[in-house]
Amino acid sequence: MTNARLAFVFPGQGSQQIGMLADAAAEFPEIHTTFSEASDVLGYDLWDLCQNGEQADINLTERTQPLLLTASVALYRAWCARGGVHPARMAGHSLGEWSALVCAGTLAFTDAVHLVQERGRLMQKAVPAGEGAMAAVIGLDDTAVESACAEAAEDEVVAAVNYNSPGQVVIAGSSAAVSRAIEACKTAGAKRAMLLPVSAPFHTELMRPAAEKLAAQIESTEFHAPEIPVIHNVHARPESAPAAIKVLMVEQIYSPVRWTECVQAMVADGTGQLVECGPGKVLAGLAKRIDRSLTCHNIDTPDQFNTALLATAE
Template sequence: MDTQQLALVFPGQGSQKVGMLAELGESFSIVKNTFAEASDALGYDMWDLVQNGEQAQLNLTETTQPVLLTASVAVWRLWGEQGGLRPSLLAGHSLGEFSALVCAGAIEFADAVRLVRSRGQYMQTAVPVGEGAMAAVLGLDDAQIVQICAEAAAGTGVVEAVNFNSPGQVVIAGQVAAVDKAIELLKAAGAKRAMPLPVSAPFHTSLMRPAGEKLALALADITVRQPSIPVVHNVHGKTESDPGAIKALLVEQIYSAVKWVDCVETMVSAGINTTIECGPGKVLSGLNKRINKSLNGLNIESPASLAAALDFIR
């Protein structure tokens, strides 16, 4: 296939699981070597944690973020080592945007691993545990959800639409009472489902601004280069080549909605007909197909899925 038709995409929080990439790690040394690099950067054995740790520990935001970034970079490196086609675009969902920027050569891997651990800490401490909530909403259009969140927020606190994942699938987040009120109103308005998510903070809301301020300070000490492959950014669904602007987008992303539908539509408009998800799970592959039925969606998390992806692009 033509390189112009391929994009690689990188998952965000929620895709982590104990034992992920186990078969790839046993089959290809580059996978374990990538985890060893990350372990050196953070000072603990990340591969051991991923294979033998507790799911509860993997789900801690400050652990989840470096673990998923490392898994994605390991798969990206393996893809290149095995002769995989160089994509014309990269994109990642929330945390996955950092993975994309590492793979595009914009941020050094060790810097990114440390940065996203800090990002996780900043996000977790921006709102005390128990005060924030998130919920997935199915079956209403985006404008309706935004409007109902505004109604629910009046007098109860912050609740906002934060992930536009696919048509008819939006995630809302905010303070517990406001999210509960929004769920009640959304169900009354005919939502097929409005269900709380098992997360520990209201990610991508305006409540995350303090985390954004801390991330900006951390980014000031990190070198960001122009990406060698364009990365589509969550904040506006466009690419950006200026390193200063990329830093600003990474800060803004922490307290802004993830516009994944826009990201995928940008890729399709650029001629992409195939996306390959690098890392555990198939969440993005499923969303991408719902956004545009013509897209081919593959993922790489095992030797079999790697072989299938390599066969597909040849």
């Protein structure tokens, strides 16, 4: 059964925490099963890493990406196993778009684990450590942020890369250019502009080499038309043709995440309830800032999971 007002959204990097999903795993066997599948692909124990490792270990991009994909898919499998209604549409923030595609039936989970591990490795290698940076800008409209980046570039790369919600934009690029853009944003009236603990400038032109290297692996992977529409980061629209989806997933690596537009598109299409399918509450918080009419749920603990099951049932 599908709830026409329900959308599922899947988080990206930054939502990982040591000990995440421990309570959920005690109640939902799908968590351990899904993590075991991923571990077989990765060649190491992913569950042990996220429960007993160090935060620095799971913050390594090539580990963060398969970890968050696995966590989201595990929760969605638990949702379906308990009779949770199907959403009418899905979206994922950056890496989370891969989680959405798996849950929508576009590609096999194990194929996605391999691809996002490689995606993380290539994205980290694309720019030497210390040469790239990302920063969050709070309290400045999109146009002003874009103007500040253009002013600060000086033949280097710096651009708005995550349009997260009105008044919250992430910029990225060469370290020196990002530093100049931070000052330009503050001068333009930003409430805050601060570096993020991320070592690579994701979603900029500096990531194009990584995208080009991943393209061949994406092309050789079997994709299907999604069973549930997925709103894509690149243009905030759904796509049904597998070949077109593959192109978008390559472009996504070096293109801005138009998250505000993605949520607005889902609301325009009838979404009134939103479930964040993954650890943390980042996307639920952003959604409420984008459209206060949305009712948002998180499902990363058993209590929240069961509350959302009841609240979304039609």
